[in-house]
Amino acid sequence: MTTSFNRRQILARATATGAIGALGTSFATSAWAQAAAAGAAARSAPPKAPKLVGTLRIVIPANPGGGWDQTGRALGAALVGAGAADQVEYENIGGKGGTIGLAKYAEKYGNDANTLFMGGMVMVGAVALQKPAVDMGQIQPLARLTSDYLVAAVAAQSPIKTTKDLADAMRADLKAVPVAGGSAGGVDHIFAGVLARATKANPEGLVYKPFPGGADVVEAVMSGNAAVGLSGYSEFSDAIAAGKLRAIGVSSRRSAFGLPAFREQGLDAVMANWRGVFTGKGVAPARAAEMLAAIEAATHHESWTRTLKQNRWEPSWLTGKDLAEFMELDLTTARVMVYLLKLKA
Template identity: 45%
Template structure:
């Protein structure tokens, strides 16, 4: 049989499901992390890279951190530089959607290719150990007296912790548009600002603050989940403190624009293999993440609903 005929036969069999998708173990992947080192996207991306290799789904993974504008800077670079590249991936999530709604960047998330939602996590609010604020009620009282006196710190504008702070202002009758919010390009910067007392209240996933909470350098005063976290049962929810604020922060992965349907299927299969690995299970446990796997058309539809839902929440909170 001629080589070209043989290759066409293989392609036909693969399309029909008689053969596995392209050999994944040889892939040399490039992963865009649209944030500076130290934050949730960085932790997720590097954990995913390790899991892909641990599962034998990729030979290597190279990382590129490009923070700023709620991931819009990294998104723009990813969209413009990786068209048609089946080995290019990008970490993303609710924060990017919120940033797109508030910032309206020239590059759209719809230009990239959805692959899967991976995890979900709730925001924990913390204060420095020597803070005069002992509870979220203390923070609210200070906000009511002088909105500008409480300096909130977290991810980019439009992040879930920013939205949660605005929701809190709204439910206590304060002007959410006057919130003194300081955005940071990465979790490392935000953590340093909290520890240094440069912000009054910091927000992020529990995993980013865990070591500082356990060492007594930070004091948790609220979490945006419906019930207390299993890995941090001592942190009261916003709701049990009397504030109707509940919002989750999910994270996922996208592929490059212009890849073929078969390439998308192959990448989805790689993710499925990775999330079943021991390395990923350890990362989930270590970071207190909740499994939120969703792929295919269901993930596409979920992202569309998230745009609508977050926009409605942000409009109510006075952010849009």
């Protein structure tokens, strides 16, 4: 706990004083990666899932097909399988890194004890960039569920074949290497800046093209609308397997998904994406505790563990005070990175 507190103090002070540049990108991304890896302590076997309601609703602040959508639907299936609900209705509200869905959820379901909300690091980055009127302080975090790493991919016919090719191209003319990814300010956008900075290119020259879903990113790269795409492995896996995209590297510290890490190839570019589940600010503590118990039981259901394995997501369960402190650090770090990389909404 002391380490996280000290790191948070340093980041907060740097943000407040404007002395952010002295931190350096490597420190900020290192803090982010360390925080994303925290809280993976073993859990005791959960009790049987409490029955929450006949029909449970899960609001997903993204278009169908992306990481939040996949996670939300997998969680819904596991909640039904564990007996917490008879059925789950899904409501997708995409746009602006989840902040549009966040605002609508807070307004419509802030007191609804039968509606859950998906979120994660992408939303944290979008909040840091956009400074929306409704932020994550308007919802209650229940649990961090998974962590994922970002894959950089190019079209099969691209002249970029290795991390060195990518670094050389970005360093030579960053504007000629447009990058496609998720919403502006999200993890893909910030990691694009981290990559550019790691290649010694000026991140201010970054051409970033945001899209609402992973399928759109794949299409942008395959059509030539972008030179490089950034997304989670699960969103690229089909196109990679079909030979339509070629993966260049992954944002983990070591090889993952059978792909070499950027760090192993000489680029200090490490970042982990996390996804979690929330409820409304007005939901009573006792009901929130019931929801959490049901979610924990669902994460032990075979359908959930099977989905983790299929999508190669890392379980990263975190709740309570530890989750609140993790999110505070995450938001502070996102603000630092937005400043360092000169990102604009």
